[in-house]
Amino acid sequence: MLKVRNLKSFYGYLQALRGVSIHVEEGEIVALIGANGAGKTTLLNSIAGIISSKKGQILFKDKDITHFPPQQIVKQGISLVPEGRQLFTPLSVMDNLILGAYQRYKRKNKDNIEADLDRVFHFFPILKERRKQLAGTLSGGEQQMLAIARALMSKPKLLLLDEPSMGLAPKVVKEIFRIILELQKEGTTIFLVEQNAKMALGIANRGYVIETGRIVIQGSSQELLGNKEIRRAYLGRGYKKVWE
Amino acid sequence: MSISSQLLQYIFTGIAIGSIYGMVALGFNIIYNATGIINLAQGEFVMLGGMIMISLTNVLKLPMVLGFFISVGIVTLIGAGFERGAIHPLKNPSVLTLIIITIAGSILFKGGAMFIWGKQTYSLPPFSSGSSVRIMGAYLSPQTLWILGIMVAVMAALVFFFNFTIIGKAMKACAVNKTAAALVGINVKLMVLFSFALSAAIGAVAGIIITPVALMDYDRGTMLAIKGFAAAVLGGLGSNIGAVIAGFIIGLIESVSAGFISSGYKDAIALLVLLLVLFLKPSGIMGSLEGKKFKK
Ligand SMILES: Nc1ncnc2c1ncn2[C@@H]1O[C@H](COP(=O)(O)OP(=O)(O)OP(=O)(O)O)[C@@H](O)[C@H]1O
Ligand SMILES: [Mg+2]
Numbered sequence: 001m002l003k004v005r006n007l008k009s010f011y012g013y014l015q016a017l018r019g020v021s022i023h024v025e026e027g028e029i030v031a032l033i034g035a036n037g038a039g040k041t042t043l044l045n046s047i048a049g050i051i052s053s054k055k056g057q058i059l060f061k062d063k064d065i066t067h068f069p070p071q072q073i074v075k076q077g078i079s080l081v082p083e084g085r086q087l088f089t090p091l092s093v094m095d096n097l098i099l100g101a102y103q104r105y106k107r108k109n110k111d112n113i114e115a116d117l118d119r120v121f122h123f124f125p126i127l128k129e130r131r132k133q134l135a136g137t138l139s140g141g142e143q144q145m146l147a148i149a150r151a152l153m154s155k156p157k158l159l160l161l162d163e164p165s166m167g168l169a170p171k172v173v174k175e176i177f178r179i180i181l182e183l184q185k186e187g188t189t190i191f192l193v194e195q196n197a198k199m200a201l202g203i204a205n206r207g208y209v210i211e212t213g214r215i216v217i218q219g220s221s222q223e224l225l226g227n228k229e230i231r232r233a234y235l236g237r238g239y240k241k242v243w244e
Numbered sequence: 245m246s247i248s249s250q251l252l253q254y255i256f257t258g259i260a261i262g263s264i265y266g267m268v269a270l271g272f273n274i275i276y277n278a279t280g281i282i283n284l285a286q287g288e289f290v291m292l293g294g295m296i297m298i299s300l301t302n303v304l305k306l307p308m309v310l311g312f313f314i315s316v317g318i319v320t321l322i323g324a325g326f327e328r329g330a331i332h333p334l335k336n337p338s339v340l341t342l343i344i345i346t347i348a349g350s351i352l353f354k355g356g357a358m359f360i361w362g363k364q365t366y367s368l369p370p371f372s373s374g375s376s377v378r379i380m381g382a383y384l385s386p387q388t389l390w391i392l393g394i395m396v397a398v399m400a401a402l403v404f405f406f407n408f409t410i411i412g413k414a415m416k417a418c419a420v421n422k423t424a425a426a427l428v429g430i431n432v433k434l435m436v437l438f439s440f441a442l443s444a445a446i447g448a449v450a451g452i453i454i455t456p457v458a459l460m461d462y463d464r465g466t467m468l469a470i471k472g473f474a475a476a477v478l479g480g481l482g483s484n485i486g487a488v489i490a491g492f493i494i495g496l497i498e499s500v501s502a503g504f505i506s507s508g509y510k511d512a513i514a515l516l517v518l519l520l521v522l523f524l525k526p527s528g529i530m531g532s533l534e535g536k537k538f539k540k
Contacts, residue, residue, distance in 0.1 A: 050423060074429035086424040088417050098410070099417050103429035105410045154429060 001026045001189055002047070002078075002158055007056035009039075009046045016042040018213040019056070024158065029180065029190040031204035031221070033197040033234055039213040040193040041083050044160050047191075048080040049073045060158070074103055079156035083163055085147040089136030093127055096135050096146055100153030113153075120149040123179050141172035148176070158189045165196045177203055197234035201225050209234070249381025254503040255496060260388040260457060262495020263395035264290075267450035268472025269479060269487035270402065271443035277419035277482050278439035281339050284346040285326065286447055287469025288353035293319050293448025294460035295357055298366045308371065316448045322353075323444020327437050350465065357462035365461040371453075391453045398446060399488055406484075415439060419482070467511070471498075474518045479530050486530025494518070 002024040009017040016039050024030045034040050045051045047058055049070035058066045060076055068076070088096050097120065098105070101113050121128040124145045130138060135146055144164055151159060161180070165173040173196070181203055184190055194200035201207050201221040209217040209230060217227060224230050268286060275283040296318050300311040330345050331337075337345075371390045376383040405412040417425045418435045426432050450468075451460065458464075475494050479486025494514050502510035521529070 048427060050426060069431070070426035071429045071431045074427070080427050082423070082427060086421055086427065088420045088424060090420055091413070091416065095413055099413055099425075099428050099430070102410065102414055150428065 001061060002191065003057075003059040004043075004047065005057040005059070007043070007046060007054060007058065009042050009051050010053040011042075011051075012053075016213055017046065017054075020210070020213070020215055022208055022215060022218075024189060024191050026157075026189055027184070027187065028206065029184050029192060029204045031197075031200035031207040032191065032193045032210060033195065033200055033207060033230075034210035035195070035233075037212075038210045040210060041162055042213075043210070044080055044162050044191075044193055045082075047073075047160060048078065048082075050080075071103070074154050074156075077155070077157035078160065079151040079154045079158075080160040081147045081151045081162060081164060083166070085143050087135040087143055087146055087150070089134065091135060092131065093133055093135055093138070093146060094131045096150050097127075097131075097153050100150035103154055116153055116155065120152050123152070123182070124149050141168050141175075144168060144172070144176060148179070152183075152188075156188065158191065159183065161190065161192045163193055163195060165194060165199060173199065195234075197230065198225075246381060250503065251500070252380055252382035254499045256382060256384050256388055257503075258496035258499035259492065260391045260495070261454075261499060262492035263391045264450045264454045264458075264468065264491070265471045265475045265494050266488040266491025267395055267398060267446055268468055269475035269491050270398070270484055271447045271450075272473055272476040273482055273484055273487055274415075274443045274446070275439045276476070278415060278436050279331075279342065281342040281346065282473065283440070283443065284343060284469060285349040285353060285465075286443060286472060287465030287467070288350050288357075289319055289323060289444045289447030289465075290451035290454075290468050290472075291357060291460065291462065291465035292322060292353060293451030294368075294455040294464070295361055295366070295451075295462070296448075297452045297455065298368055298460065299361075301368065302366070312452055315452055316445050319448035319451075320441050320445040323447075324437055324441040326444075327440035331436065331440070332433060350469075354462055354465060361462055363462065365459050366455070367459050368452075368455040370456040385457070387453075387456050391457070394449060394453050395488070398449060399484070402446075402484060411438065471511075471514065474515060478518050478521055478528050480528030483528070483530035486528055490529060 004020060004022045007017050007020045008015060020043055032040055032043065042051060046054050049068055054066065056066070057064060060078060063076065065073055065076060088099065097117060101116060104113065126142055127146060127149055130142065135143065138146060148164065164176050177199055180190060180192065192200055192204060201224055204221045206220050207218065207224045208215050217224065217230065268290060271286045271289065272282060275281065293315055297311055297315040300306045300314055301308060306314070326349055330349060331342060334341070370387040372386045374386045376385045406416050414425065414430045415435050415438060417430060418432050422432050471494060475490040476487050478493065479490030497517050498510045498514040501513040505513070
């Protein structure tokens with residue numbers, strides 16, 4: 001479904017990705033793990049079209065989307081839940097969700113939007129209670145849920161998640177991972193970036209490990225969880241203290 | 245005329261001129277929210293609105309209402325064309341570059357206007373022919389009521405647009421967080437185009453309604469832009485309610501000081517008050533977040 005070939009991304013003269021190749025098949029959950037600064041966010045942002053300075057190729061359903069602007073990529077069916085959530089904090093929960101469906105609003109598919117609101121409220125009942133509240137006044141966990149819900153409102157075929165567990169209590173993290181699994185069952189393909197390798201590989205079918213802009217290990221979740229180096233580097237200590 | 249009726253008279257004038265400053269300030273806000281820049285050609289949209297209306301109704305003899313909508317339409321297109329021609333083609337321009345481009349635009353529009361209309365001052369008849377109402381010794385002209393009413397209508401339309409339409413919400417989303425806006429599929433550059441078109445339209449309306457009381461010439465834009473900018477900053481850059489309130493404050497101070505002190509000093513006094521407020525509350529009266537963003 002998604003194929004990234006030899007992708008190189010740049011921040012000015014600084015090269016953050018040094019030829020990354022990955023693929024995600026329909027129906028999978030694929031995890032990408034790596035330490036701080038390894039290039040995980042850069043990879044997701046490059047796929048989503050926020051980083052435009054890049055070489056290589058990104059194919060989605062065999063279509064070359066490498067140089068599409070972000071709004072075109074959303075239209076193709078890819079939605080990113082960005083690092084740090086990036087909500088519209090002074091707007092209400094409801095407005096955030098409606099803006100999530102912006103592409104379809106524009107195409108006058110308004111009727112389906114009600115159904116999709118019901119769907120995300122089914123996943124995140126708390127958001128229904130909070131729908132009139134300003135997004136910035138939600139708790140961290142609720143904000144993460146809203147960020148995911150907003151991305152779902154565009155009805156993505158492929159959902160990109162950038163560290164959804166960051167800064168959240170274990171109980172909330174569990175809840176979010178449970179929902180990710182449920183989304184997979186409903187047919188959404190998921191590419192999940194995490195520093196919390198244990199949890200990510202726990203739900204993923206396959207995984208990649210990225211180090212300083214390169215994919216260094218790949219394999220099924222079982223293989224990765226059994227890999228000595230990964231156990232040493234990403235699973236042994238608390239994930240906050242992980243170094244390459 | 246007694247002092248109190250004189251004061252009332254100045255207040256009426258202040259309300260009329262303050263409505264215009266408020267509308268110019270709204271124009272500044274809309275573009276500022278979408279792009280982070282101050283569009284220094286904003287005053288020229290006001291001038292063009294007045295001048296085009298004059299040509300359409302005085303020369304081409306179009307009816308008022310038709311002339312009004314065509315003028316606003318033309319200026320809206322000019323605003324959109326300015327964005328497409330001068331702002332849009334740039335890749336990752338700095339805020340400073342953009343502001344300098346708007347200065348260039350302002351000079352260009354002014355030059356063009358002088359070329360077309362010359363240096364004469366023109367006038368328009370008031371929108372309705374009724375005579376002024378006398379209130380406690382002061383005269384309230386129907387045009388003042390038109391100005392106030394149209395300003396309120398513009399404000400109400402904006403509130404509706406930004407809170408109840410998807411495009412309005414998308415423009416607000418761009419102002420809040422451009423990355424997030426792009427991620428939900430909003431074409432951020434298109435919103436910038438809309439912001440220029442909308443600002444130009446509001447500017448044109450302001451120019452048309454003020455011309456019957458204040459006249460118009462090619463050079464009016466600059467001062468209107470300065471006062472409107474003062475109102476935008478005083479109200480808290482980005483805040484629309486702040487813009488309208490601050491517009492009234494500056495309009496009132498200006499007309500009262502012109503009446504009681506000297507009209508020669510009115511511009512200086514209005515700007516002095518602005519500086520004073522900015523010393524005491526740098527974020528403006530309604531701004532908190534926006535002011536901080538501006539200083540960054
Ligand atoms: N806007 C930027 N400008 C310049 N360099 C950047 C920028 N963003 C990231 N980088 C650099 O690119 C590299 C990869 O960063 P990236 O944010 O992709 O890492 P990450 O794997 O997501 O890390 P984290 O786990 O901390 O989120 C880092 O060396 C970082 O310093
Ligand atoms: Mg990151």
